[in-house]
Amino acid sequence: MGGSPQPVTYHPIGVVRSSFTTPAGTPLQSVAASDVHGRIELDPRYEPGLRDLDGFSHLHVLTHLHLARPGELEVVPFLDDRLRGVFATRSPGHPNPIGLSVVRLLAVEGPVVHVEGLDLVDGTPVLDLKPFVPDFDNRETDRIGWFSGKTGQVFERCADDRFET
Amino acid sequence: MGGSPQPVTYHPIGVVRSSFTTPAGTPLQSVAASDVHGRIELDPRYEPGLRDLDGFSHLHVLTHLHLARPGELEVVPFLDDRLRGVFATRSPGHPNPIGLSVVRLLAVEGPVVHVEGLDLVDGTPVLDLKPFVPDFDNRETDRIGWFSGKTGQVFERCADDRFET
Numbered sequence: 142m143g144g145s146p147q148p149v150t151y152h153p154i155g156v157v158r159s160s161f162t163t164p165a166g167t168p169l170q171s172v173a174a175s176d177v178h179g180r181i182e183l184d185p186r187y188e189p190g191l192r193d194l195d196g197f198s199h200l201h202v203l204t205h206l207h208l209a210r211p212g213e214l215e216v217v218p219f220l221d222d223r224l225r226g227v228f229a230t231r232s233p234g235h236p237n238p239i240g241l242s243v244v245r246l247l248a249v250e251g252p253v254v255h256v257e258g259l260d261l262v263d264g265t266p267v268l269d270l271k272p273f274v275p276d277f278d279n280r281e282t283d284r285i286g287w288f289s290g291k292t293g294q295v296f297e298r299c300a301d302d303r304f305e306t
Numbered sequence: 307m308g309g310s311p312q313p314v315t316y317h318p319i320g321v322v323r324s325s326f327t328t329p330a331g332t333p334l335q336s337v338a339a340s341d342v343h344g345r346i347e348l349d350p351r352y353e354p355g356l357r358d359l360d361g362f363s364h365l366h367v368l369t370h371l372h373l374a375r376p377g378e379l380e381v382v383p384f385l386d387d388r389l390r391g392v393f394a395t396r397s398p399g400h401p402n403p404i405g406l407s408v409v410r411l412l413a414v415e416g417p418v419v420h421v422e423g424l425d426l427v428d429g430t431p432v433l434d435l436k437p438f439v440p441d442f443d444n445r446e447t448d449r450i451g452w453f454s455g456k457t458g459q460v461f462e463r464c465a466d467d468r469f470e471t
Contacts, residue, residue, distance in 0.1 A: 145349055146318040146431035149370045151402040153311040170442045184310055187401065190379035192391030196451025203368075203404055205314045214355040226357030228435040231442065236352065237316040237433045239368055239404070243445055266311035268402045270393040272450065276457035277335045277396070279444040280408055285437065286361025292441035 153205060153266035154190075155183035155252070159259045164208050164233070165302045169219055171242040171258040173295040178247070179259035181267055188252040191270075195249045199273035200256070204240035205266040209233035209304050219300060220291045229286060234304040240265065243273055318370060318431035319355075320348035320417070324424045329373050329398070330467045334384055336407040336423040338460040343412070344424035346432055353417040356435075360414045364438035365421065369405035370431040374398035374469050384465060385456045394451060399469040405430065408438055 159179035161167040168174035181202065183191070194200070211234050217223065218230040227235055244256040254270070285292070324344035326332040333339035346367065348356065359365070376399050382388065383395040392400055409421040419435070450457070 146321055146370075146372075148315050148317050149431065149433070150313050150315045151404075152313050154401055156311055172442055187379060187393075190392040190401070191394070192380060192389075193394035193452055194391055196449055197394065198448040198450075199445050201406060203402075203406070205311075207311075214352060215357060224357075226359055227355040228352075229356070229358035229362065229437055231436055231439070235434050235436075236319055236355070237368075239316075239434050241366060241368070241406070241436065243443065266314065268314070269400050269404050271396055271400075271406065272394055272453065273445055273447060274396070274450050274453050274457060275445065275447055277337055277460070278408065280364050280438055280440065282438060282440055283363040284361055285363075285439050287358055288437065288439050288441075292439060295442070 151268050153268055154187050155181055155267040157261045157265040157267060158182055159261055159263045161262045164262055164300045164305050167262055167300045168260040169295045169298060169300055171244055171260045174258045174260045177259050178257055181254040181256060183252040185252045191249050197246055197272040200244055200246050201271040201273055202242045202244055202267060203269040204261060205268055206233045206238035206240045207266055208262060209238035211236050211238050220294050221287055225287060232304055316433050318433055319352050320346055320432040322426045322430040322432060323347055324426055324428045326427045329427055329465045329470050332427055332465045333425040334460045334463060334465055336409055336425045339423050339425045342424050343422055346419040346421060348417040350417045356414050362411055362437040365409055365411050366436040366438055367407045367409055367432060368434040369426060370433055371398045371403035371405045372431055373427060374403035376401050376403050385459050386452055390452060397469055
């Protein structure tokens with residue numbers, strides 16, 4: 142790599158407010174949480190950054206999965222029973238445990254964003270919000286590796302405690 | 307918020323190798339860089355985490371946009387001529403400048419991932435890789451706010467120096 146890049150420090154812009162108090166029992170993906178309402182409460186200083194956000198129906202929410210236990214580079218993911226390289230999984234325990242959720246925006250109220258589709262534990266720090274733009278974000282894929290035939294399980298199964306601290 | 311969350315420190319897992327040496331001239335989105343080949347070079351210690359990744363045709367690449375200049379909460383985005391709340395834009399200069407790219411995987415060779423669709427400057431630190439899974443990641447939206455009618459411009463325009471350090 143020609144010398145490792147320097148560590149990066151981020152200051153969370155807010156927190157998730159949801160009805161999930163532990164990772165165990167939390168939906169595995171936001172597509173499987175379409176009936177789950179919650180809030181993203183930003184630090185009020187960031188409120189001006191929310192201007193125009195209410196024009197969008199969907200948002201990317203980037204979070205710090207603070208309860209994840211990073212470390213293992215091969216993990217047995219929730220939807221499988223075999224060890225997989227962690228970067229080939231959507232498990233929370235990546236070396237940098239950054240959560241990527243797509244939620245439906247319901248309303249913006251001051252520094253609070255009301256959303257639907259939260260697959261996140263209450264108190265999860267929020268790092269960033271970006272508008273979801275299908276022309277940029279949707280893809281047709283040729284191959285989805287070991288997920289093939291397994292994605293429907295996210296509607297039946299929830300997280301357990303395997304990646305928790 | 308009931309007390310701000312603590313700062314978060316991440317250690318990049320690798321760097322982007324691309325032909326773009328400055329943000330000015332770099333594609334605005336990975337969809338507009340489908341002919342741009344590049345590499346993600348991981349620190350060799352993370353190589354075991356890449357197992358099984360070659361089964362996927364597309365990846366999310368989360369990066370630290372190290373040349374971005376965070377700070378302003380209202381910005382004039384590349385594709386518009388009006389001030390917008392920064393969280394309603396895909397501009398690089400978000401308070402936590404995390405890049406979200408979707409690239410096509412060409413090959414995995416040891417700790418190196420060869421990809422197509424890189425909208426990133428050479429040397430950009432990489433924070434995470436996740437497989438792209440359409441059932442989890444694609445969305446149909448009702449509204450795309452101020453991007454309406456403007457997304458096609460990413461195929462004609464490149465970044466300029468407005469969000470650079």
